[in-house]
Amino acid sequence: MAGGAIKYRHLSRTSSHRQALLRNLVTSLVREEAIHTTWPKAKEAQRLAEKLITLAKRNNETARRKAQGILYTPQDLLPKLFGELRERYQERPGGYTRVLRTEPKDKYSQGESAILELVDGPKDxxxxxxxxxxxxxxxxxxxxxxxxxxxxxxxxxxxxxxxxxxxxxxxxxxxxxxxxxxxxx
Incomplete structure (x- = not known):
């Protein structure tokens, strides 16, 4: 059906490849607190990162298991997610990440580039x-x-x-x- 509403960006990848890409981006975001990628990838990763931090704010066993399913290295990052990041965003009702457009990373393709960062952090x-x-x-x-x-x-x-x-x-x-x-x- 042409012109229908799209639920998400497909990013020219298969479902499994897209899911792996987004999990990798969100894992890097939690570890580094800011990542530089293309704008469409940043906007899709932003959706997953917001959900992950909302899970951390719940701080129960179900939320921990869902977060383990998203992060690639949960043993390293779960303490940070459920500790430092949970405390940082406890009073914030939403909007834990920010996407800032930047100059293209690659001078040949001229693709739209962006920085995805966690707000109120050291790299804000x-x-x-x-x-x-x-x-x-x-x-x-x-x-x-x-x-x-x-x-x-x-x-x-x-x-x-x-x-x-x-x-x-x-x-x-x-x-x-x-x-x-x-x-x-």
Whole structure:
């Protein structure tokens, strides 16, 4: 049936290959907390990663068994998933991951590329970029734009000691930029 609603992206793979690919991407995401892949793969892996973290928040035996079925190295990653990540996202109602579009990884194919990352973690790109924007604005004695203010609210809302952590990051970015003697644009 042409033009029907699609439930998921097929990614030009068989069912078993697609499932293995997504499990591999989610396993890498839990281990590294940020992965660089193509945009369609990142969007599909995001769906599975959100479900996995929701399972971790339930924290019962059934959830642990389902999580073991998704992760490739459960003995290494289950303690992190049901420990650190569960605690980080306990108060957050959803939206545990973020997909950021980037320049194409491969200059020949020019395929859409993206970074899939866990929010509120040590590798949170939006947190660092917002801190850099605030540091630049303070150095130039400018006020913050509406978008920067929204981003500050987003990156500090669910973080424990969010405002303090953000100010520490702004100070760190300013110190880096002052050491180089240049302004980040």
């Amino acid at each position: 790109m939006r947190f660092a970029l917002t801190a850099a924007a605030v540091a630049r604005d303070r150095k130039l004695n400018r006020g913050q734009t509406e978008i920067t203010q929204k981003n500050i609210e987003k990156v500090t809302r669910f973080r424990p000691d969010g405002k303090l952590a953000f100010e520490n990051m702004v100070t760190k970015v300013r110190a880096l930029n002052l050491g180089n003697g240049r302004i980040v644009d």
